Amino acid sequence: MTTTYWLVSLPLRGSSADAAWATLQRHTGGSNDLSLNYKMRCPDLRVGTLDSLLALSDDLVKVNALAEQVVEKVRRQFGELGDATTSERELRVDGESVERYLTTFEWDEAKNPARRALKETVEKLSERLSRIDEEFKLKCGQLATSKNHLNAIVRKVGSGVNAQDLSDKVNPEDLVQTENLTTLVVQVPKLKTEVWTSSYETLASFVVPRSSKIIHVEDDYELRTVVLFRRVVDAFTTAAREIGCTAKEYSHDPEASRAAKSQRGALEQEVVQRRDSLLEWCQISYGEAFSTMMHVCTVRVFVESILRYGLPPDFQAVLMRPNMKHVSKLRKVLNQEFGKDASSHWDDEIGGDEKSGGGLVEDMYSYVSLTMKV
Structure with missing residues (x-):
């Protein structure tokens, strides 16, 4: 006043x-x-x-x-x-x-x-x-x-699965990684949950049945895993996109995860x-x-x-x-x-x-x- x-x-x-x-x-x-x-x-x-x-x-x-x-x-x-x-x-x-x-x-x-x-x-x-x-x-x-700079990191955390750091959401024990098999992390909108559940096994050949698990839940989407053969990753990713889901091949990197958290903490301070x-x-x-x-x-x-x-x-x-x-x-x-x-x-x-x-x-x-x- x-x-x-x-x-x-x-x-x-x-x-x-x-x-x-x-x-x-x-x-x-x-x-x-x-x-x-x-x-x-x-x-x-x-x-x-x-x-x-x-x-x-x-x-x-x-x-x-x-x-x-x-x-x-x-x-x-x-x-x-x-x-x-x-x-x-x-x-x-x-x-x-x-x-x-x-x-x-x-x-x-x-x-x-x-x-x-x-x-x-x-x-x-x-x-x-x-x-x-x-x-x-x-x-x-x-x-x-x-x-x-801090907001850019925060937006990245809240953005799509392809952009954000998943280290604090994915447990390495949930990942199957072999010479032939790999695990994809999939962002599934909650409105698409039923579609995903009923169709993910048929989105490509060589998808491991009943391999999809919920690993993280946000307000409007879920993060799920799915195990499949490496040779069908591209086909599966394309098919998932067509039903409104985003799939990403993920490999756990402890050093990168610690660096990202350290960077965010430093910026917050x-x-x-x-x-x-x-x-x-x-x-x-x-x-x-x-x-x-x-x-x-x-x-x-x-x-x-x-x-x-x-x-x-x-x-x-x-x-x-x-x-x-x-x-x-x-x-x-x-x-x-x-x-x-x-x-x-x-x-x-x-x-x-x-x-x-x-x-x-x-x-x-x-x-x-x-x-x-x-």
Whole structure:
């Protein structure tokens, strides 16, 4: 289940941040029940030129989209890998729940120095996301390859008698092998049991009477043996096929049998190990990806605020958790209180659709507003 948050930048226009916060709380919080609000501290980032900010704004849209995709892919993969033993595990960010991390977000100065050029900061964030994405693809690909190899063996076991390994179904003591005689293993559909029983002795010359025995039973077929002379094997196999049964000459090979079981066991263990490895990786990398996304969002709020409100930076960033039952009313309140000096083309009615899609998008309001679903 996703939760909607807004990253909003409130223009101060000469008033104090405390005054803007008090106004927001008075009109949206408490008994108004329009939104839960949390102050968000933007670092004093390097502004650069207007042209560089305009170019960076376009780049940030792409980096933000990548961040959303990576976070969502890792979250979804973690959920798909989860089972009874992992269902209660929670994806965390820096050791905290996603909600607490969001509501107490702090800029990571060690990884992202605020005085570094904004373009370089965004490039570093993008590289971090790309690395996580590549690791994700690699680990998912490795798990998928192991699963495919294992599934191929499983399908072979459940396939026709000509393809599957019969070592665990056929007892060597059930086989008669001499210079002239041989034993065929026959897959007989249960619907063909009566036909087989009444006709197998006459499907070819030199079939040993009453030599057919049931050696294994599946849901829709039986494996039976039949003893006959070697020289009529081809004729018998063809005749059996005509009545819907599949016959195969079988010779027991202990070494091949052990090798097949060993291969399957190794693949099963490999799948488990790679699944557990990917699950652990998701837990670790989700936090890094989510943290990186929040830093991208913070840069976006800063850049869009400068482009919208001008210099010097004079705004209060706020994380809002809106009451989705009263979105329209909340937008009107924000527009009335913080959009008074906006140009006439800003209209609360042309805002972004809160119900459309997920991730972070910029809504066209008289104040900077980004919507995030997590």
